[in-house]
Amino acid sequence: MESGDRVLDIGCGIGRMAIPLMDVLTGGSYEGFDTSKTMIRWCDRNLSSRRPDFRFTYAPIYNRKYNPFGTIDARDYKFPYPDDEFDFAFATSVFTHLGIEDSTRYLSELSRVLKPGGTALVTCFLLGGSGRPSRTDGLPFNFRYEFGPLRSTDADEPEAAVAFPEDLLLELVESTGLEVDRPISYGRWPEIDRGPDVQDSIVIRKPVGA
Ligand SMILES: C[S@@+](CC[C@H](N)C(=O)[O-])C[C@H]1O[C@@H](n2cnc3c(N)ncnc32)[C@H](O)[C@@H]1O
Numbered sequence: 193m194e195s196g197d198r199v200l201d202i203g204c205g206i207g208r209m210a211i212p213l214m215d216v217l218t219g220g221s222y223e224g225f226d227t228s229k230t231m232i233r234w235c236d237r238n239l240s241s242r243r244p245d246f247r248f249t250y251a252p253i254y255n256r257k258y259n260p261f262g263t264i265d266a267r268d269y270k271f272p273y274p275d276d277e278f279d280f281a282f283a284t285s286v287f288t289h290l291g292i293e294d295s296t297r298y299l300s301e302l303s304r305v306l307k308p309g310g311t312a313l314v315t316c317f318l319l320g321g322s323g324r325p326s327r328t329d330g331l332p333f334n335f336r337y338e339f340g341p342l343r344s345t346d347a348d349e350p351e352a353a354v355a356f357p358e359d360l361l362l363e364l365v366e367s368t369g370l371e372v373d374r375p376i377s378y379g380r381w382p383e384i385d386r387g388p389d390v391q392d393s394i395v396i397r398k399p400v401g402a
Contacts, residue, residue, distance in 0.1 A: 196220045197279040200305060202271075202298065203227070203286030204248060207235045214243055223273065225249040227259040227266075257289060257351045266294035271301045278305055281312040285391060287361075288316055289351045292340045296364055303368040306398040312370075315379070315391040319343060321358030323378050324392070328355075332385035361394070370396045 193199070196219040201209050204224025213222055222245065226232055235248040253269050254262035281302055287295055302312055319335065320326040328334045328343075335343035335355040342357075344350035358376075365372050373395040381390045 193217075193280050194220070198277060198307075199223070200271075200273065200278040200281040201225075202281060202283040202302070203289075204231075204235065204282075205285075206231050207239050207248075209282050209284065210235065210239055210246055210248075214239075214246065217245075220279075222246040223249065223278075225251045225272065227251050227253040227255050227262055229259075255289060255351055256349055266290060267297045269297065269301070271305050273305045275304050276307045279307055279310050281306060281310070283312065283314045285315055287314055287356070288354055288391065290354065291351070292342055295342075295356075295361075299364055299368045299370065302396070303370050303398060303402075306370075308398055308402050309400045310398045312396040314394045314396060316361065316394065317353065317355035317381060318358040318361060318376070318378070318392045319355050323376065324358060325382055328382075331382050333381050365394075365396055369402050370398055372396055 193216060195217060198220055199213060199217060199222045201224035204210060204226050210222055210224055229250050232248045232250040239246050240248060249272060252262050253259060253264045253266050306312060318324045333345055333353060335345055337344045337347045339350040339354060341360060343355045344353060346352040362372055377393040379389050379391045384390060
């Protein structure tokens with residue numbers, strides 16, 4: 193990432209990415225959005241107050257876990273930014289809380305708002321493929337329940353922790369015109385249930401000329 197980059201943080205939470213980026217983005221800009229009003233308010237008070245070029249937007253999207261009072265479906269949400277706007281986007285631990293239609297929409301929106309040549313870092317849980325277990329019985333995260341074509345650890349609140357069959361996620365990403373860097377960097381979730389490198393990390397690029 194360069195100091196002049198325009199950065200988007202999808203599901204920015206309480207600024208876990210924004211805070212270290214304050215030292216990096218000296219000439220660029222940062223936009224974060226999240227469906228939690230409380231977290232956005234906290235970021236406004238504690239981060240935008242110090243750095244007005246770091247902007248946080250509340251998105252009134254329904255999420256059973258994070259915003260049960262939301263009025264918009266994630267599958268219909270248009271990111272509030274123009275096309276080809278960002279050099280870099282984060283979605284850390286966000287696709288872990290979305291269903292299949294929401295994820296499809298978010299990847300398509302990511303493709304729209306990234307500049308050609310732009311990059312995104314997405315963390316998630318992947319199943320199957322060459323490097324991940326297909327069955328999770330006895331593991332710290334047991335994705336034992338079906339959630340459409342995805343899997344979840346929780347039958348009553350599937351958005352608590354969602355996993356994607358790896359092939360399906362790669363297909364979805366590529367169907368939006370984006371490309372996935374290989375090899376994928378796999379996290380440690382089959383062994384541990386917390387820590388910075390628990391989730392799988394995917395680097396996604398929007399091809400130049402797209
Ligand atoms: C586990 S937290 C991760 C927060 C942050 N990205 C981080 O890495 O610290 C998941 C975040 O996603 C947000 N979220 C859930 N559904 C969302 C949606 N449809 N659009 C945007 N944010 C969403 C939640 O409010 C929450 O802040």
